[in-house]
Amino acid sequence: MSDKAIHIALTFDDGFWAPAFATMRSIALSSERRADLNFHLLHKNLSAEHRAELDAIAEEFPGIRLHDYPLAEDRHFAAIKEGFVFKWRRLNDMVLARLIFDKLLPQTVTRLIYLDCDVMVRQPIEELWETDLQGKAVGGVIDPNRHKVMLGREFKEKADIFTYDQPYVNGGVLLIDLERWAKADLMGRTAAFREQGLLEKLYYDQDIINLVFAGELYPLDWRWNLTNALPAHEALEPFIIHYSGDRKPWSLIGGTAFFNNYRHVMTNEKYYAFMRFRWRRSLEKLFRRLTFRSARRPA
Amino acid sequence: MPVHVALTFDDNFWAPAYAVMRSACLAGRKPADFVFHLFHRGLGAEHRQVLGDITKEFGARLIDYNLTENERFTAFLAGLAFHKKLTNMVYARLLLDELLPADIERVIYLDCDIFVRGPLEILAELDLQGRPIAAVLDAGRHKQMLGRDFRQNLDLFSYNFAYFNAGMLVIDREKFGAADLPGETRRMHESGLLARIQYDQAVLNLVFADKWLPLDFRWNLICPWPAHEALEPLLLHYTGHRKPWNLVSGVAFSNAYRHTMTNAVFYKFWRERMKRRLLAPFKTLLGR
Numbered sequence: 347m348s349d350k351a352i353h354i355a356l357t358f359d360d361g362f363w364a365p366a367f368a369t370m371r372s373i374a375l376s377s378e379r380r381a382d383l384n385f386h387l388l389h390k391n392l393s394a395e396h397r398a399e400l401d402a403i404a405e406e407f408p409g410i411r412l413h414d415y416p417l418a419e420d421r422h423f424a425a426i427k428e429g430f431v432f433k434w435r436r437l438n439d440m441v442l443a444r445l446i447f448d449k450l451l452p453q454t455v456t457r458l459i460y461l462d463c464d465v466m467v468r469q470p471i472e473e474l475w476e477t478d479l480q481g482k483a484v485g486g487v488i489d490p491n492r493h494k495v496m497l498g499r500e501f502k503e504k505a506d507i508f509t510y511d512q513p514y515v516n517g518g519v520l521l522i523d524l525e526r527w528a529k530a531d532l533m534g535r536t537a538a539f540r541e542q543g544l545l546e547k548l549y550y551d552q553d554i555i556n557l558v559f560a561g562e563l564y565p566l567d568w569r570w571n572l573t574n575a576l577p578a579h580e581a582l583e584p585f586i587i588h589y590s591g592d593r594k595p596w597s598l599i600g601g602t603a604f605f606n607n608y609r610h611v612m613t614n615e616k617y618y619a620f621m622r623f624r625w626r627r628s629l630e631k632l633f634r635r636l637t638f639r640s641a642r643r644p645a
Numbered sequence: 646m647p648v649h650v651a652l653t654f655d656d657n658f659w660a661p662a663y664a665v666m667r668s669a670c671l672a673g674r675k676p677a678d679f680v681f682h683l684f685h686r687g688l689g690a691e692h693r694q695v696l697g698d699i700t701k702e703f704g705a706r707l708i709d710y711n712l713t714e715n716e717r718f719t720a721f722l723a724g725l726a727f728h729k730k731l732t733n734m735v736y737a738r739l740l741l742d743e744l745l746p747a748d749i750e751r752v753i754y755l756d757c758d759i760f761v762r763g764p765l766e767i768l769a770e771l772d773l774q775g776r777p778i779a780a781v782l783d784a785g786r787h788k789q790m791l792g793r794d795f796r797q798n799l800d801l802f803s804y805n806f807a808y809f810n811a812g813m814l815v816i817d818r819e820k821f822g823a824a825d826l827p828g829e830t831r832r833m834h835e836s837g838l839l840a841r842i843q844y845d846q847a848v849l850n851l852v853f854a855d856k857w858l859p860l861d862f863r864w865n866l867i868c869p870w871p872a873h874e875a876l877e878p879l880l881l882h883y884t885g886h887r888k889p890w891n892l893v894s895g896v897a898f899s900n901a902y903r904h905t906m907t908n909a910v911f912y913k914f915w916r917e918r919m920k921r922r923l924l925a926p927f928k929t930l931l932g933r
Contacts, residue, residue, distance in 0.1 A: 576872070580785070582862070583784060610787075614793065615794075
């Protein structure tokens, strides 16, 4: 990987193979530095068939590199997971992988863009990559829906954890100084939150990031992470559309910003393949329920 | 100082054209200085009389250009294939330099599905910084430029190509004329390129690539939703199928639009469309 490399991490499981593809293709389409793009794919239970679909990115845009981190097969990841002795209902493998980016990615990666897989990028990603964090550890967009997440029901539940006016970023788009991320020891801090009796109130890794990096967050322009994106937002030329609400652009029914564009970014072939995949999965799930069978264990 | 505004429309669009002019006059600082250049293929006498009310109410001038009688326009169209979307009225936009009186240096072109809320004098007096036109980036550009799966026309456009919406153009007459749009259009037609690009605004975008001045999105807000009202858009452009002259539209400022068009014109236009729609099956049956 060259010094000019741009590192982007995605974490997803087999159920998100096509949105992960769309996120990558949106970046590839809009970037002027395609040869510098490195996608770090931290995935779980990704079928060989779907993994092969992702290769279309490198075929269509030569120079782009995809790096795989199959979490279920990763001994290092398994050992870290094993060391995490307590249970937390929100600690799935995807969340854990994000907390330990610094341990999973090569040490040469010192800066990282993390993206959720329900985002579509419209602006050259290098502009985000080159943002000066001004000494802060993590860049993110202030989450307009933060208060309910931060403070809980009636804004009382978590009043001992967050304050109303505390800067709080959405975790779906992050620009990370990975050396600072490593030093912050997010796993250790998570264990400490458990000892303090706070863990069960926390909202996935987003709360942990906001707590650990309080005072070290760099607020990005809102256009780098437009959450709950609606058609009315289109005229404002957002840079990254984050389909964070219930309405997803891969559904047949629209109502989101750039609904039609999304299908063409995912490509029609993969859009409809993903639709058939979801339908088949739903039918299988229904069949299992009807026949009282347990979920099929992934191979 | 006169403010020149050009509209191209046919008789079916007489009422929206009236609304464009009335909204421009209402929002203008000195509407008596406005000169509307109306390019059409002949208008019904009754419709033209309603348009004339603009002069009575605001003192603005209306100048008609009936293009069915225009030899230059007819000659330009001769042999030129018609795209379903590229009607001959669209070609009038490309020919503005040849059709307008020689003494006009600056003109504002407006589509007729527009509602003006800001003073057009600002655009008329705008410093174009040596550019031939000023316009607004089109938020829906990617699909228009690159087509299915964003893989078409990659030899013409790229994802980051700055592609404007051509529904509102601030035009420097001299530089616009120097671009030789009629000649470029003909050359695109002869090379087969014209058939590959879906919309007429692609012609303008190809000719003026990297040469236009981008304006704030509020000067041409496309697909206006009610949520946009608080952003105080200066010019709304009702692209898409939701139109403010429908009884139910769900667009921004739909109520203000009706009062700008005036209720008498709004309902007369509605009755005409209903009548046309009801008569259409009979006309088809009678083969007329």
